[in-house]
Amino acid sequence: MSTATWVEGAAGSLFDVDNLPxxxxxxxxxxxxxxxxxxxxxxxxxxxxxxxxxxxxxxxxxxxxxxxxxxxxxxxxxxxxxxxxxxxxxxxxxxxxxxxxxxxxxxxxLAIEVADYVDFYASLDHASNVGRIFRPDQEPLLPNWRHLPVGYHGRSGTVVASGTPVVRPCGQRKAPTEDTPTYGPSRRLDIEAELGFVVGTPTAMGDRVEVDAFADHVFGVVGLNDWSARDIQAWEYVPLGPFLGKSFATSISQWVTPVEALDAAWVDLPGQDPRPLDYLSPDTARGLDIDVEIELNGEVVSRPPYRSMYWSPAQMLAHITVNGASLRTGDLYGSGTISGPDRDQRGSFLELSWGGTEPFAGGHTFLEDGDEVVLRYTAPGTSGGRIALGEVTGRIEPAR
Known part of the structure; x- marks a missing residue:
């Protein structure tokens, strides 16, 4: 049997038989x-x-x-x-x-019925950038960040398929120059370019998933945009973390890439210091060599590399379950914003505009009504070429 597909136009494409999402x-x-x-x-x-x-x-x-x-x-x-x-x-x-x-x-x-949704904060560069923007006179990373994959629980009911319009959210906002909060549409609407991991095989409550059992439980990978209202988030997140600033919409790709299609994409992590605790298996945990491209209104504004992520997909899954929390079929967890060390590798507009102080792409700082964002992903394929993960698109509609 030939290893080449007979489907016209598919051989050598980003969606050859080594992909099959x-x-x-x-x-x-x-x-x-x-x-x-x-x-x-x-x-x-x-x-x-x-x-x-x-x-x-x-x-x-x-x-x-x-x-x-x-x-x-x-x-x-x-x-x-x-x-x-x-x-x-x-x-x-x-x-x-x-x-x-x-x-x-x-x-x-939408390809999956989403059960639970968890989002992480796994990029050292992103977390450091955010710390420098919001806490310029302090250490950019909080003390726990290098010891565990920091995350929060999101809202599964607002996970939508790529192409679904995103309505500008409303909520409480309080700028540093204001004495009291006001209510209205978000003025600092943002993206977060991420990868999402979809759980297939569930676990019983009380069980834990080891790092080396990742592929036994994760079915596939999706592109993910964690839309974020930074002004709503900044006012609400102390002391319990993101809530309404994140829960209004999360877009995922229409296609789910099987984990087997990424067999050639696994790479060593950049390095973890100090050494994580043993349940996070720091000696065997690996990252993924996936290139991301962020397009705003037809212009590529950033190319974040997933291979720079500090915490691995398997470590995130192990951490979700270390307390005995069960997995369900359809669980989705996001990597957090993918950002690299260079300016043109930042995975959010918050970073690209450095908190709104450095406009980019023709004067943008945050998203404007009518803006369209496209996230694209490619990875090494098992046949020696490259494969594409499902892209994620979304257009901003005015607040209602």
Whole structure:
């Protein structure tokens, strides 16, 4: 059997058979169901799996990936091998080709039913920049930051698919020059370019997930934009942390990249000092070599590197569960803003404008109504080229 796909235009693309991201799509007049992307087409899996009498064919008829994700790692990897065979073996072409649908002919949907949502703060450069902006006369990092992955619980009900408009949030704001807070639309609306990790296999309450069990529980990776109202956040977050400044919208990509597609992207962490506690397995934890691109109104304004992140995806998962908190199928956790050491690698407008004092991109400091942000991600593929993770887009609509 050839290792090259027979799907026209897919070989050598960012969506070749070494990628095969999962999504949920529909055609006009039909219910949403599970598909997989190859090139610029989506494979309608339900009829193909039924024709081949695949044991789990029913999961492809669902309107989310949750049923497939709950089947666990062994089924996930087995289905991936089956898919690779279908798309590289010419003898399967007559069966499969009629069910390849052009992306232009489908509507994509939120691929997962989000259970819990947790967001971290895992970039040393981002955390240091934020500390310098808000606490210029103090140490930029708080004492706990290098000892544990700092995070907060978000609002799963406002996680939306890429392309969903984002309405400017309203809330209490108090600028340093104001004596009392006022109510109104956020004046410092921001982005945070992140990666999101989607849990497939759950755990029982009281159990913990070790760092080396990451792939047993995480199904895949999504691009993620943690939209942030910095003025609302700054007034509310002491002493309990982000709340309304974060909970109004979080956008994720329509496609979920399988963790197996990232096998060639794992790299050593930049280094952790002091040595984290043993449950965070500092000797085996690894990072990901994923390039991120932030586009504002058609102009690339930053290229953050995920490989610079201080805390690894597996360490974040271990920390979520170290107290015995259970995982559920559909849990989503974000990496926190991805920022590198250079100015053109900053993953938020807060950093790019240095707290609103240094305009960029034609005078921007924070988001204006009508602005459109696109986040793009690429990584090394297992076939030697590159693969693309799902992009994340969002346009700002005026406050209501």
């Amino acid at each position: 999962w999504g949920v799509f529909s055609r006009p007049g039909e219910d949403p169901r599970v598909g997989v992307r190859i090139g610029d087409r989506v494979l309608d899996l339900a009829p193909v799996a039924a024709a081949e009498m695949l044991d789990v064919h029913h999961v492809f008829q669902e309107s989310s990936l949750n049923a497939l994700m709950a089947e666990g790692r062994a089924v996930r990897t087995s289905v991936r091998r089956w898919l690779t065979g279908l798309l590289t073996d010419e003898t399967e072409r007559d069966l499969v080709e009629p069910h390849l649908v052009p992306l232009a002919d489908v509507t994509m949907h």
